[in-house]
Amino acid sequence: EAQVTQNPRYLITVTGKKLTVTCSQNMNHEYMSWYRQDPGLGLRQIYYSMNVEVTDKGDVPEGYKVSRKEKRNFPLILESPSPNQTSLYFCASSPQGADTEAFFGQGTRLTVV
């Protein structure tokens, strides 16, 4: 089954404790991205990757890192999480071409206390 898989689905952590949210897709898509969803703000792009070893900042990159060492994986790293990073996070992938749809993971609900 074609899918984007995120782990974990739920995470509660403390301020300053490094964490990684994994994302993997099995559709051989070139483009991958991370979004955060906050009430009243919709989804905002954090980082994106056009292909292996090619990543760039989205609209809200502060406090986040990513890497793209393999085509299928695109982990999101929070080196020192803060409470304002409490949010619902989505990973998405899409094939090449602007006229393509994005496929989303099930989401990771992160709470930083």
Next chain:
Amino acid sequence: AQSVTQLDSQVPVFEEAPVELRCNYSSSVSVYLFWYVQYPNQGLQLLLKYLSGSTLVESINGFEAEFNKSQTSFHLRKPSVHISDTAEYFCAVKGSNDYKLSFGAGTTVTVRA
């Protein structure tokens, strides 16, 4: 850069009544338009998309949206809603030369019996 405005944050509606969700976009280039649906505790799923051709596009579950270039709108409609249509709906836009999806703030549809 593109932007999206969803004009209604909450839309309560009775079962079997019609619903319209309004979406306006801004862009300096040609666009591709999407509606995504998010059911409770799930990821985003593509509902329908406009890429080119006929300005009226339909989904398999009875939704339709019409691309209006002069009014820069892509409103979503369903003539008769079901309880199962309760969800959050996101309008999204991509520029024709871009991979990035820009989302509106979302519209929560609550269908009551």
